[in-house]
Every structure is written in C-alpha cells, then in structure tokens.
Amino acid sequence: LADSRRAKGGGDEDGPRQNGAAGRRKGEQQKSDADDGDCDFGAGDLQEDDNDPGLRREIRSKYRDLINSVQQNREDMLRPSNNKLTEVLEEANKLFKDVRQAREAALDAQLLVVATDLGKEKASQLFAEGTAFDPTAFAEHLLSFMGLNRLEDGEDEQQNGGAVDGYLPQDAWHRVARRAQCCVRAAPSFHYMMGSFHAEPPPPKQRTERQRKAPGKEAKRIMPTQLKRMEGSHQEATEKEVERILGYLKSYYQDDPTSPISYYEFVIDPNSFSRTVENIFHTSFLIRDGLARMHMDNAKLPCIAPVEEGEVEAGGSLSRKQCIVSISPKIWKELIEAFDIKDTMIQPLNTHNE
Amino acid sequence: MSQRKRLSNTPGSSQGKRPSSSSVAQEEHDDTAFTQPSTSQVQRGMEKLTPAQVDQKTAEVVQYFLVKDQKKIPVRRAELVKHVVKEYRTIYPEIMKRAARTFDQVFGLKMIEIDAKNHMYILINKLEPAEGPPATRSPTNPKMGLLFVILSVVFMKGGVVRENLIWSTLKKLRVDPGEKHEEFGDVKRVVTDEFVRQRYLEYVRIPHTEPVEHEFRWGQRADVEVSKTKILEFMGQLHEQDPQTWTQQHREAHSASGSSQASSSQR
Numbered sequence: 001l002a003d004s005r006r007a008k009g010g011g012d013e014d015g016p017r018q019n020g021a022a023g024r025r026k027g028e029q030q031k032s033d034a035d036d037g038d039c040d041f042g043a044g045d046l047q048e049d050d051n052d053p054g055l056r057r058e059i060r061s062k063y064r065d066l067i068n069s070v071q072q073n074r075e076d077m078l079r080p081s082n083n084k085l086t087e088v089l090e091e092a093n094k095l096f097k098d099v100r101q102a103r104e105a106a107l108d109a110q111l112l113v114v115a116t117d118l119g120k121e122k123a124s125q126l127f128a129e130g131t132a133f134d135p136t137a138f139a140e141h142l143l144s145f146m147g148l149n150r151l152e153d154g155e156d157e158q159q160n161g162g163a164v165d166g167y168l169p170q171d172a173w174h175r176v177a178r179r180a181q182c183c184v185r186a187a188p189s190f191h192y193m194m195g196s197f198h199a200e201p202p203p204p205k206q207r208t209e210r211q212r213k214a215p216g217k218e219a220k221r222i223m224p225t226q227l228k229r230m231e232g233s234h235q236e237a238t239e240k241e242v243e244r245i246l247g248y249l250k251s252y253y254q255d256d257p258t259s260p261i262s263y264y265e266f267v268i269d270p271n272s273f274s275r276t277v278e279n280i281f282h283t284s285f286l287i288r289d290g291l292a293r294m295h296m297d298n299a300k301l302p303c304i305a306p307v308e309e310g311e312v313e314a315g316g317s318l319s320r321k322q323c324i325v326s327i328s329p330k331i332w333k334e335l336i337e338a339f340d341i342k343d344t345m346i347q348p349l350n351t352h353n354e
Numbered sequence: 355m356s357q358r359k360r361l362s363n364t365p366g367s368s369q370g371k372r373p374s375s376s377s378v379a380q381e382e383h384d385d386t387a388f389t390q391p392s393t394s395q396v397q398r399g400m401e402k403l404t405p406a407q408v409d410q411k412t413a414e415v416v417q418y419f420l421v422k423d424q425k426k427i428p429v430r431r432a433e434l435v436k437h438v439v440k441e442y443r444t445i446y447p448e449i450m451k452r453a454a455r456t457f458d459q460v461f462g463l464k465m466i467e468i469d470a471k472n473h474m475y476i477l478i479n480k481l482e483p484a485e486g487p488p489a490t491r492s493p494t495n496p497k498m499g500l501l502f503v504i505l506s507v508v509f510m511k512g513g514v515v516r517e518n519l520i521w522s523t524l525k526k527l528r529v530d531p532g533e534k535h536e537e538f539g540d541v542k543r544v545v546t547d548e549f550v551r552q553r554y555l556e557y558v559r560i561p562h563t564e565p566v567e568h569e570f571r572w573g574q575r576a577d578v579e580v581s582k583t584k585i586l587e588f589m590g591q592l593h594e595q596d597p598q599t600w601t602q603q604h605r606e607a608h609s610a611s612g613s614s615q616a617s618s619s620q621r
Contacts, residue, residue, distance in 0.1 A: 075522060113562060133510040133600065135519060139526035141592040142503065146527075168528060173537050176499030182485075183502070183584035187463045187477040188492075190420035 059098050063107035066092055070114045077118055085118055145179075146172035241278075241349070242285045248346050249292060250306045260303035262339065263294060269344035270336045273329050279346050280325055290320075388435045391444050399444030411442045412452040419453070419465065423477045426552040428575070431473035468553060468574035476553065478579050496537050497544060501554055503527065504545065506585050508555075508570050510603055516560070517568045520545075549573070582607035 066088055070077065077084045092111055099105055150166040252261055267279040283304070286292035290307060297303050327335075335341070391399070400408070418438045422429050435443050442449060450465075457463040462480045467473065507523055508515045521531050529535055531542040538544050546568075549555040553575035560567045572580070586607050590597035598604050 074516075074518065133603075135507055135511075135523045136526065137593065138507065138510070138589075139523050142527060145592060173496035173499040174494045176502060177494040177496050179588060180498050180502035181494065182483050183581050183588065184498070185479040185482065185579050185581070186426075187423055187461075187479050189424045189426075191424065 055098070056101060056104065059095055059104050060107055062095055063092070063104065063111055066095075067107070067111050067114055070111070070118060074118065078122060085115065085122065089115060142176070143168070146175055148172075238282065238285070242282045244349075245279065245282050245346055246286055246291055246306065249286070249304065252345065253306050260295075260297050261305060262297075263302035263304045264335050265339055265341055266304055266345050268332065268335055268339070268341050269346065269348065270341045271344065272348070273332050275344070275346075275348050276332055277327065280327065284325070388432060388443060388446075391446060396445050396448050399442070400448060403442070403445070408442075408445065408449070408452070411439065412449050412456065414438050415449055415453045416456050419457075419475070419477060420461075426476075426554075426575070428468060428474040428476045428553055431475070434475075466578055468578065474553075476575055476578075478575075497548075500524075500529065500538060500541075500544070501549055502585075504549075504555065504570065505572060505576055505580055506589065508572060509582055509585055509606075510589065510600065512602070513571060513606075515570050517557070517570060520570055 070085075070088055073084070076082070077088075088111075092108065092115075096108055099108060147169045148166050149169070249261070249266070252266075263283075267276060267283055269275040269279060283292070286306075287294060292304055292306050294302050294304050415434065415438055418434065419429055435446065439446055439449060454465045457465050457477065458480065463477045464480050465475055465477055467475050503524070504520055507520060511519070524531065524541070529538065529541055531545070533541075535541050545555070546557045550557050550573065553573040555573045555576065556571040557568050558571065560569055582603070586597040586600065586603055589595075589600065
C-alpha cells in the first residue's frame with residue numbers, strides 16, 4: 001500500500017491533477033503495476049529523524065488528524081464542488097516522506113483505506129447516469145410536504161446551522177405515513193373487534209373464593225322456595241284452585257239454575273287484574289276437562305255453567321270447541337265498568353300471592 | 355416467488371434439503387429438532403388424523419400468524435412447530451399449505467418465507483394498495499413515515515447507505531437519534547432495533563471501521579412489501595421531476611417489480 005501511494009505521489013508530479021477522480025483513476029492504474037518505488041528519502045536524514053520520539057509522535061498525530069477530518073467531514077468531502085479529498089491526499093503525501101516506523105505506516109494505510117472508500121463514493125457520483133440524489137434537497141422538500149411553516153425571517157435559517165426554522169404541524173409524520181401506505185403492501189393488522197379477554201383462566205385462588213360465595217346466595221334463595229314447597233307443588237295448587245272454582249260455579253248455579261252466569265262476571269275480580277287472569281286460567285281447565293261449558297246468551301255474551309254429572313260423557317269430543325281468551329288491564333277496566341262488577345265471585349285464597 | 359414454490363415443493367425436495375438444514379441449524383438452536391418430513395411421512399401422518407383435527411390445527415396456525423403479525427415480527431418455523439404444531443409436525447407441510455390457502459382465499463394475504471435459511475415467514479397483502487385516499491380512516495402509524503424516509507434514501511442512494519448519512523438526513527427533519535423524539539421516542543432503538551427485527555431494514559457493521567460504523571440496507575420484508583416504483587413516483591412528486599431522470603433507480607425499480615410481478619402467481 002505504501003509503495004502504491006508513493007507511486008501515486010510520483011504521478012502527481014508529472015501532471016496537474018484536475019479533480020479528485022481523475023487523479024486517482026490514474027493512481028489506481030498505477031497501483032496495479034506498483035511494485036517498484038522511487039525512493040524519496042534523502043540518505044542524510046535517516047540517522048537523526050529515525051529515532052526522535054517527538055517527531056514520531058508528531059507524524060502519528062498528524063495522520064490521526066487527517067483520518068479524523070476525513071471521517072468527520074465525509075459529507076462535505078463528498079460534494080463534487082470541492083477538492084478537499086485531494087488536499088488530504090496531498091497532505092498525506094508530505095507526511096509520508098517522514099515515515100520510518102511500522103506504526104506510522106499503519107496509520108498511513110488506515111488513512112488510505114478511509115480515503116479510497118470516500119473516493120469510491122465520489123467516483124460513483126460522477127459516473128452515475130441521470131440525476132444524482134441529494135439527501136439534503138430531499139429533506140427540504142419533505143419538510144414542505146410535511147407542512148412546515150417556514151418563518152419569514154431569513155436570518156433564522158443561518159442561526160440554526162443551516163436547518164430551516166419554523167414549526168412542524170402535529171400530524172407532520174402522519175402525512176408522510178399516509179403517503180407511505182400507498183407504496184407498501186403491508187398486511188393490515190389483525191385485532192379483535194370487541195377487544196379480547198385475558199386468555200388464561202383465572203388463578204385457582206380466585207375460583208375457590210367465588211365458589212364459596214355462590215353457595216351462600218343460593219342458600220338464602222332456597223329458603224323461600226322451600227316454604228312454598230311445603231304448601232304443595234304448583235301442579236297440586238292449580239288442581240286445588242280449579243276444584244275450588246268449580247265449587248263456586250256449582251254453588252252459584254244451584255242458587256239459580258235458570259239464570260245463566262255471565263262468564264265475565266264470574267272470572268273478573270274488580271280488585272285485582274292478576275287474580276282475574278288467574279281465574280281465567282283456572283276456569284279454562286274446567287272447560288278443557290268438560291266440567292263446565294260456555295255458551296252465548298241472547299245478547300251474544302259468554303256464559304258459563306257447570307256440566308251435569310250425567311252430561312259429561314255424553315258430550316264427548318263432538319261438541320268440544322276451542323277458543324283463546326285474552327285480556328288486558330284496559331279491557332279489564334272496561335269490562336268492570338260495562339258489567340258494573342262490584343265484587344268478585346271467586347274469593348281469593350289468602351296464601352295465594354307472591 | 356421462488357420461496358413460495360419451495361413451500362409447496364418441500365415434501366419433494368426434502369431429500370436434498372435435510373442435510374443443508376441440519377448443517378445450518380446451529381444458527382437456530384430449536385430448529386435442529388425439526389426436519390422437514392417427506393411426502394410419504396406426511397401421507398402416513400394424515401391417515402391417522404381426522405379432517406376436523408387437521409382443520410383445527412390449521413386454524414391455530416392461522417391465528418398464531420395473525421397475532422404475530424400485529425407487531426410485524428416474522429414467525430420462525432421452530433417456534434411455530436414448538437408452540438402450535440407440536441405433535442402434528444409430521445404433517446407440517448400439509449398444514450402450511452392449507453394455512454397459506456386460507457390466508458390467500460379468506461384474508462387476501464400472502465404467507466411468504468422471507469428467509470429460506472432460517473425459515474422465517476411473514477404475511478403481506480395480496481392486494482395492491484388502493485389508489486387515492488384510503489376508504490377507511492384507520493389511524494396511521496407515524497413510524498411508517500420514518501421508515502419510509504429511510505427506505506427512500508437507501509434506495510435512491512443505490513441500496514446501501516452508511517448510517518451517518520441517515521442520521522444527518524433525519525436530523526434535518528428534526529429527528530435526532532441522540533435525543534428523545536416526541537413522536538418516536540428512542541429513535542435509534544426504533545431504527546436499528548425495531549425496524550431490523552421486523553425485517554424492514556438491515557443494519558450491518560462495516561468491517562475495519564473505527565469507531566464502529568454500520569450501513570443500512572433494505573430488509574427482506576421491505577423487499578417484498580415496498581414498491582420501488584411507487585417510491586420513485588413520490589420522489590418525482592416531491593422534487594417536481596420526472597421519475598425517469600433517476601435512470602439507475604428507475605431501472606432498478608422496474609427490474610425489481612418485474613421479478614415480483616412474475617412471481618406473484620395465482621394460487
């Protein structure tokens with residue numbers, strides 16, 4: 001490496017170096033056939049400078065400075081508008097004349113690596129077809145795209161070290177992101193619509209607590225149903241009620257067999273809509289079982305009467321008809337008014353409430 | 355893409371593949387446990403299972419992928435086998451084939467192996483993004499804007515860029531890797547860690563640099579997800595230039611999109 005650089009240095013003396021690329025192209029050519037080397041050292045210098053530690057240090061320090069300057073100012077050096085890389089190489093050429101020891105040569109080699117790398121990039125810029133891409137210009141255009149509000153005062157630009165002043169709107173990066181979406185075939189992220197619950201089962205401790213609580217509530221609830229059950233099952237209660245109502249029907253009928261009992265007057269309890277509904281419900285069993293029958297009177301109003309003992313079998317299925325009775329609180333009130341029902345014909349059971 | 359073909363061909367090519375996958379397996383400790391089963395092994399495995407079982411396992415794989423995709427982290431085959439496929443590993447190729455079909459037909463997504471060596475998969479959209487403003491107002495992720503800037507610079511600079519150029523460009527956009535950014539937080543971590551793990555970027559050390567320097571390249575995910583042509587279009591808009599003036603990049607974009615169009619076979 002050192003040899004080739006010396007050869008390059010020799011090449012410099014031959015012709016003027018116009019710009020970095022041209023000069024180094026020549027140098028790269030010479031690199032390949034550079035196994036000779038003109039010796040630039042004067043014989044007399046050898047003895048004194050070889051061993052002077054101060055000078056050695058100085059040379060190494062200068063090399064390090066050069067290396068640093070190339071690394072720090074990389075972008076600057078890349079610009080085709082200047083010859084800074086060339087200057088660095090010329091500086092290094094001069095330093096090289098005083099190189100004696102391996103340490104310094106190593107630094108020289110390092111500088112060469114750094115410089116050639118930079119040179120390669122400069123060359124690619126020069127030989128690139130089409131327009132070169134300038135990231136600085138890109139950044140400026142992008143800032144405008146993002147909606148930067150530039151301040152009128154041009155002086156501020158310089159105070160910020162070249163960065164344009166002004167403020168970026170809050171959604172600046174969202175604008176870019178939105179524009180980016182058009183260029184990207186990303187899969188849309190999957191998310192549960194209603195959110196997700198924690199997939200793991202709750203730790204066992206919590207479970208046993210809940211179990212302990214639940215029986216407590218249930219235990220309380222059991223009490224009232226048990227009491228109810230002491231009175232007998234629902235089915236039994238219904239049957240009893242139906243029988244009771246049949247009793248009322250029969251007794252009313254026997255009071256006056258010739259006078260038909262109005263169905264509405266029979267079932268309606270003017271004091272309670274719910275009891276009225278229950279009466280209708282229980283009466284329907286009598287009809288179903290053929291223990292009572294309904295007919296229309298002269299005014300086309302429904303009447304109910306118990307079926308005679310003998311008649312039950314005779315009636316059979318021939319004359320059975322079905323109908324549905326419905327009632328609402330409004331109708332109930334209307335009926336009470338229409339029939340002027342003051343009192344209930346079916347007395348309610350005292351224990352039969354919720 | 356050739357990776358897709360490899361996926362369906364794996365039962366056939368497993369003979370040749372097995373030696374290479376075990377030699378490479380040092381990179382991925384868990385993968386030594388898994389070698390691609392042969393076609394006959396798959397067949398035998400299928401005979402022992404009911405269709406419902408196979409469907410269930412396929413559905414589990416699909417769900418695993420969808421959840422992993424939320425963070426855009428690629429799925430490793432070793433993880434998939436260890437955590438999801440488990441004892442169904444003998445019919446792994448069949449499950450993957452069915453999962454790919456599900457993604458394709460149900461979700462409009464493509465399951466792609468972006469790293470054939472380490473067996474890593476990602477999901478991408480089967481469909482091109484719609485022209486014009488998006489139909490739904492889904493919230494945009496500003497990090498995508500940051501990524502887009504970096505990808506653009508790398509592409510326009512020929513595919514490789516030293517990190518300093520990226521940092522200096524970002525600084526001009528008021529994003530400083532040394533400071534906490536109000537939108538992105540720890541910018542350096544987002545760029546060099548998160549984007550790299552998602553395979554959007556590659557952040558590779560340059561040898562012989564002191565202090566250590568890295569260079570940025572496009573990651574494997576970016577290669578399949580991001581359209582170079584569209585980036586060039588955007589550049590044209592920004593700079594108010596015809597995209598074709600950047601002839602090298604234009605050529606690169608059209609050769610890249612040419613190959614990806616050829617490979618997006620109908621399935």
